[in-house]
Amino acid sequence: MEQPVLNVSKLKTHFFTDDGEIPAVDSVDFHINKGEVLGIVGESGSGKSVTSLSIMQLIQAPGKVVGGEITYKGENLLTKSEKEMRKIRGNEIGMIFQEPMTSLNPVFRIGNQLIEGIRIHKKWNKKKAWEHAISILKLVGLPRAEELMNEYPHQLSGGMRQRVMIAMAMACDPEVLIADEPTTALDVTIQAQILELMKKLNRETNTSIILITHDLGVVAEICDRIVVMYSGKIVEQGNTKDIFQQPKHPYTIGLIESVPDVRVRKDRLYSIPGNVPKPGSIHKGCHFAPRCSFAFDKCFEEDPVLLDAGSNQQARCWLHEDEKKAAVLERVNS
């Protein structure tokens, strides 16, 4: 069995606020293999972004990683010092943020921002770093790469800025690329270009990608495997194909059904009743139970564990304790 590149186990990130301790990420386990594209899907407040920031150790007060292990190449990242982490960030694990407008420094030229990381991590001289930066800009499909190096971020469009961000993250050949909602701020035609680029980079450089998004369409488009998060916990994981064909958790089923499809018109959209709970507001039982149409007594009493749900899928749902109960979901899916 191949060793995963990155393994996250029992990760807990809590926020210490005036209202008490809030578990934003509550015992999350997942791994990513070499060359794989893993999707982390969830709505706002599900803890997907906090998970990615925890991996990079970019969580700021009042947040704190309070437990778990993040193993990268056999070493636990959580025991590393800030100095050691700095060698890993950008070099071993790259990150792309959602806002291409605010993630670039407006007063520095593209070139200077790009070579900064390359010079620090690779210890190359300016000329070599500059040439490498140009080749990376070409790799991400930007025209007039040489001229762009001398331009400022405001001279570029949103899609071009996001390409620069990807170039920056890819500049030191990272093993893992974490992309937090990389296309959310972009128009669909530009989104299609960026997704195509990420697929190409994944194929050509064999970089593992963790894609964090709320958009199920994007996930279906490029991910091999999916992790679905709800209220700080993983509620379902499995292969993309299996999850879309046979979702095993009532939340995943509802989420897939609520998306208006551009191909067919449904008479009425399915909608999950109620609202996403505030993190930390549910103390007992399954966090999804108050909105779940399949919930029974046990769901309100005891928080479910991730259970095997067949076809390599796991779901955090008591229905999968008993085959007869799980059959209800089969009926809904067909």
Place this chain on the structure above:
Amino acid sequence: MQEALLEVKQLKKHFPIEGGVLKQQVGTVKAVDGVTFTLHKGETFGLVGESGCGKSTTGRMLMRLLEPSEGEVLFDGKEMISLSKNEMRHLRKDIQMVFQDPFASLNPRHTVEKIIEEPLIVHKLGNKAERKKRVKELLEIVGLSSYHAKRYPHQFSGGQRQRIGIARALAVNPKLIIADEPVSALDVSIQAQVLNLLEDLQKELGLTYLFIAHDLGVVRHISDRVGVMYLGRIVEMADSEKLYLNSKHPYTQALLSAVPVPDPEYGKDRIILTGDVPSPSNPPSGCPFHTRCPKAMDVCSSVVPEFREIEPGHHTACHLYEEDHV
């Protein structure tokens, strides 16, 4: 024949670009450049396009929140561009708007009751007791409870705030609701709730919607007819089903193929457009789309294609469908 509620003819909005010490006009941004469409009573017309295509500017002009540069708008047969501010305020009783951002569009210092009551006070409808009763009624209609009336906006989630925004728009019994990206700030599961609510309200109250959005799936779901905008113009307009199943304009085709579909098994030939949307301050000559169009011909760079009916109820502006070039 369906009855027209709103007729928009050759509507334009040009913003001047000022420059130099003397603030002289050095250019124009043609945000909306000749938009024509008709809204029938009781239907939902969807206006889609990417950012900067002028869809929101169009919506704001119809409310006269922005003054149009040129063009004509008839509401219920009456010309409304020449109305004075005061007359327009009376007309807004019939045209209401739902905004995109449920956080910025509600005054944080007012209770929900005050927010929903305000249009009733502006239009002098009912006495105090009647207004309070109406607010409670409206809260129930949009799926909230009457006890929510005394709360403040920050106590609600995004989806609930959007419901409050809808209740405020409904307060004065409007005929037309202009909804500018009403669900794009919401999570998927909440978005479905709000879309269903809008549909139910339309059925119950016989409302007409102008639905402005960038999400093609959402627009298909809610609209009877759809107009696709690009660089300030409508490039294609048809019945929703016709447009999605049999789109004619190369831009519509590319736009539809770019939408990620939540089904990993769905194979499709994607048309990936190169480049970005050109700047509306310096639009390309001829057809505005010719710089990115995979089917562009010589004529496209010089002659602006006419917006015409190519099949009954199906309009497009493209040289591919003009007889002399086919």
